[in-house]
Amino acid sequence: MRVLGVDPGLTRCGVGVVEGVAGRPLTMIGVGVVRTPADAELGHRLVAIERGIEEWLDTHRPQFVAVERVFSQHNVRTVMGTAQASAVAMLCASRRGIPVALHTPSEVKAAVTGSGRADKDQVGAMVTRLLRLDAPPKPADAADALALAICHIWRAPAQNRLQQAVAAHRTLKGRTA
Template sequence: MRVVGIDPGLTRCGVGAVEGSIGRSLKLLGADAVRTGPETELPERLVAIERGIDAWIDEHRPDAVAVERVFAQHNLSTVMGTAQASGIALVCAARRGLPVVLHTPSEAKAAITGNGRADKKQMGTMVARILGLDTPPRPADAADAVALAICHIWRGGAKARVAQAQQDFARKVELARRARRS
């Protein structure tokens, strides 16, 4: 599966694209950041972010989009812009009918490093290792977006396997029930 990850932000909105599936090696398709400057008015910054995300999704044609869940508790000064950018990211994905899932930073950290409190450096090292890169994607927001995409493939894969196992079990129960009847 191909997943686009988005780390919402007003100044730098990280975007990444990863292809692969659980149990196989993952491939980085691209990583970048949509940048807007404080000299631009807020509405125009949000429109630029929308265009950047739209272009990224059109280029990479993902099966799903993973967006970082924003919390109001952190960084009160920047949280409004981050929340607005995350709203744009969700709409860009949802109006194309793409499945879009929110992952918290802790979920991404736990998926990538096994530690929900891992620091930036540890995350960067693991993202590079997972994707077979010499160095983590730059800037940091792009690396975070890539981490979200990896997290989505692995978490989605785990959920899908549980669902598949439940389905298999239900089918066996049904077959056993029919066998007893006949």
């Protein structure tokens, strides 16, 4: 199973691709950050994020996209941008018929560290260990994207199979309509 994790943000959108199945060692396929200039117009920033996500989808062809679920009780100044960046990521995936899963930050932390209240360093350390990397991926957004992908591979494999079947059915319907 190949999953693209997306830690959405306007200034830094973390992206990481992980391959594997639950219960086996996982492999990092790629990690990076899609950046947009803070002084650019919002519309242009969203176009740049779309372009970046499309490149990651083209290059790595994930079967699932896992996006951090955004809550409005987060930092009020940044939450709108986070929601908008996540919308672009979900749109890019759904347009291609790739199932999108949303995981909350605490689900992701609990999946990789065992605690839903783990801090950034702990998440980075576990991502490094689980993917057998030499050092924690920088910036933290990139490590978080990998953690999302790992979380998705480990959570509810049955649910993933169901989602994929529904997506395949929808794509088929779209083609024959």
